[in-house]
Amino acid sequence: DAGITQSPRYKITETGRQVTLMCHQTWSHSYMFWYRQDLGHGLRLIYYSAAADITDKGEVPDGYVVSRSKTENFPLTLESATRSQTSVYFCASTGSSGNTIYFGEGSWLTVV
Amino acid sequence: DAKTTQPPSMDCAEGRAANLPCNHSTISGNEYVYWYRQIHSQGPQYIIHGLKNNETNEMASLIITEDRKSSTLILPHATLRDTAVYYCIVRPGGTSYGKLTFGQGTILTVHP
Numbered sequence: 001d002a003g004i005t006q007s008p009r010y011k012i013t014e015t016g017r018q019v020t021l022m023c024h025q026t027w028s029h030s031y032m033f034w035y036r037q038d039l040g041h042g043l044r045l046i047y048y049s050a051a052a053d054i055t056d057k058g059e060v061p062d063g064y065v066v067s068r069s070k071t072e073n074f075p076l077t078l079e080s081a082t083r084s085q086t087s088v089y090f091c092a093s094t095g096s097s098g099n100t101i102y103f104g105e106g107s108w109l110t111v112v
Numbered sequence: 113d114a115k116t117t118q119p120p121s122m123d124c125a126e127g128r129a130a131n132l133p134c135n136h137s138t139i140s141g142n143e144y145v146y147w148y149r150q151i152h153s154q155g156p157q158y159i160i161h162g163l164k165n166n167e168t169n170e171m172a173s174l175i176i177t178e179d180r181k182s183s184t185l186i187l188p189h190a191t192l193r194d195t196a197v198y199y200c201i202v203r204p205g206g207t208s209y210g211k212l213t214f215g216q217g218t219i220l221t222v223h224p
């Protein structure tokens with residue numbers, strides 16, 4: 001089921017540009033997350049949000065900004081993209097039980 | 113969050129049971145064991161989770177040792193589509209701990 005969608009799926013941008021990755025979920029889940037996955041590595045948490053207007057830093061937040069004005073959306077912005085931010089970005093969400101976390105299909109970002 | 117140790121890779125013949133081990137010797141009493149998998153760099157997919165009792169669902173079985181220091185994920189009849197990276201994660205349950213910390217996981221390769 002496509003309850004959580006990410007856009008764009010693929011993006012190439014230049015160093016220094018601002019990029020926003022969108023994440024939308026249709027379940028009204030309270031928690032949402034952004035992870036990045038670099039080639040050959042596991043996922044690392046960038047930011048997460050417990051509810052609208054509540055966000056908190058994860059393991060690797062530097063260079064990223066998030067907002068959560070609506071429960072269903074959780075955009076991730078790279079204010080000034082760097083090559084080290086070339087990665088696959090996964091959005092995820094979970095409901096109040098927090099037991100099952102659902103992931104989107106990923107956004108592949110290349111910074112040149 | 114407690115740390116986990118998994119073998120980096122395992123092989124399994126199609127149709128056979130795949131048994132994926134995970135050590136979590138520092139697990140706390142309120143921490144659950146979760147299993148996710150990631151196929152071809154798609155978004156991670158939830159498989160199963162448990163606290164202390166063995167669990168089974170349509171995808172897999174989870175066997176947790178009595179001392180809870182290790183567990184085994186069992187795919188009863190592995191298929192080629194089960195080839196993926198399998199992540200064992202331990203974390204507290206409940207709404208305050210929705211985030212997951214991913215390790216390197218086990219690359220399971222199912223052979224014809």
